Amino acid sequence: MGERFLEGRTALVTGSTSGIGLAIAQALGSAGASVAVNGLGSHEQVEAAVASVCSAGAPKATFLAADLANADAVEAMMRALDDWGPADIVVNCAGVQHTAPIGEMPAATWDKLIAINLSAAFHTMRLALPGMVGRGFGRVVNIASVHGLVASVNKSPYVASKFGLVGLSKVAALETAGAGSRDSGGVTINCVCPGWVETPLIEPQIAARAQANGGDRDAGIRALLAEKQPSGRMSLPADIAATVLFLCRQEAHNITGTAIPVDGGWSSQ
């Protein structure tokens, strides 16, 4: 078990039943935070996620159900979090993807991606930030994407939602910059912008390239990386979690309003 610098803190990680969010929930738990898990999934998947966060070292963990596409459900989740926490750390990680050219993008898919990837983060922040400011400590880490910094074809709602999330985070950072003190840790709002990370979210894109390479999954991954990510390496969910954990430290009190790429050089091109 690592350094327990988050003892006594409470965190919410949306989209933490899988992938990057689950790794972040575990990392925050291992640093001593109590963690509220949220996301979709079977009863077994939810139970396993909560148990893994406790095993990682969280003093307590719970599941807060909410379909983040629904603003009322987000509000109910935040009220439940207030009773359980309240939240010192909010990580907005839930996200969905759909690829198609704009002319073929269903309007309902646009609405759904904007609701989950962008509006849900607005709602968690509007409800959590006043308490953080009042207590003089708070961390919001929004898991955007390299697609919050540069565009790609066939991802109109995803790119729009992630650019929006980067902009929203900068506004929130300016509005909260003066809260607290160096000693209290202040209130900071940042985005982490991953390139390719090996999770279920990108499986359809790997599968499409594997199919073009005679069904070879490794060749599919190499093709995906070669298109965009100069390092030629996928990140692991734990790599993204390590960046989030650093932003939650007291010493990170002056890092706010940033959008940190973890993308193997993708956005430097």
Ligand code: NAD
């Ligand atoms: P994932 O599919 O493994 O996890 C997504 C999580 O979001 C799951 O827990 C899922 O249940 C939850 N979720 C989806 N719709 C929801 C809803 N309506 N209500 C509540 N929860 C919902 O994907 P991931 O790769 O871990 O993605 C996590 C975040 O990282 C996303 O915001 C994604 O855009 C971002 N991201 C991923 C990559 C990558 O390469 N995997 C790259 C850049 C950014």
